[in-house]
Amino acid sequence: MxxxxxxxxxxxxxxxxxxxxxxxxxxxxxxxxxxxxxxxxxxxxxxxLPLGEIKKMQVSETNRLIGFLKTQDKNLRQTEENIYHFFRKNLHDDRRAVLEYFYFRSKQQIGEMAMEFYREKGGENSEKVAQLFMERFSTFFDENYRILLREHHNELK
Missing domain, CATH: 1.10.1220 (Arc Repressor Mutant)
Incomplete structure (x- = not known):
């Protein structure tokens, strides 16, 4: 031109x-x-305007978008479930760790406190009394730990 x-x-x-x-x-x-x-x-x-063709394209595009959204919804649901299971597993592990820490640390601490108490109070059989107390205490404390552990596992089922 x-x-x-x-x-x-x-x-x-x-x-x-x-x-x-x-x-x-x-x-x-x-x-x-x-x-x-x-x-x-x-x-x-x-x-x-070729309305029939435009309508067909719009329906096709709409169906494609609906399929995409369904896929996104499934992905989101799966992600949500993964997060839920992750935190549930961590909660289980954390509870177990706290329970074990409390069990072992308390048993040791109370044992030391009992021995100290009976040593201070003195007496002829203070060593034997302390030993008897620790045996009974250990029996009760171990049974209590087993009960708590069993309850912990039952809660998570």
């Missing part, structure tokens, strides 16, 4: 479209306008 330097006033939006598409196609703005007019002439300056 020969450039005759004719100026045509257009809306800013139209100007942006012309500029964008001429750059994308690598042709001058004048050539782009000429091609657009040629296409419009071939269509008799009529533009009928």
């Amino acid at each position: 020969a450039d005759n330097a004719t100026t045509v006033r257009v809306q800013p939006y139209t100007k942006e479209l012309i500029s964008k598409h001429s750059k994308r196609l690598g042709i001058s703005q004048g050539d782009l306008i000429e091609k657009a007019i040629t296409v419009a002439e071939k269509l008799g300056f009529e533009y009928d």
Whole structure:
């Protein structure tokens, strides 16, 4: 097309479209306008929307989006379940660790306190009394630990 330097006033939006598409196609703005007019002439300056085709494309796109959302929902549900099981497992491990720490540390601490108590109180059989106390205490404390451990496992079932 020969450039005759004719100026045509257009809306800013139209100007942006012309500029964008001429750059994308690598042709001058004048050539782009000429091609657009040629296409419009071939269509008799009529533009009928192929509604059936558009509807089919929209249905297809909608179905694709619904499928995508269902997949995302399944992924989200799986992630939620993974997080729940992770925290439940950690809770189980943490409870077990606290129970074991309390059992071993308390047993040791109370044993030391009992020996100290009977040593201070003195008496002829203080060593034997302390030993008897520790045997009974250990029996009760061990049984208590087993009960707590069993309850802990039953809670997590």
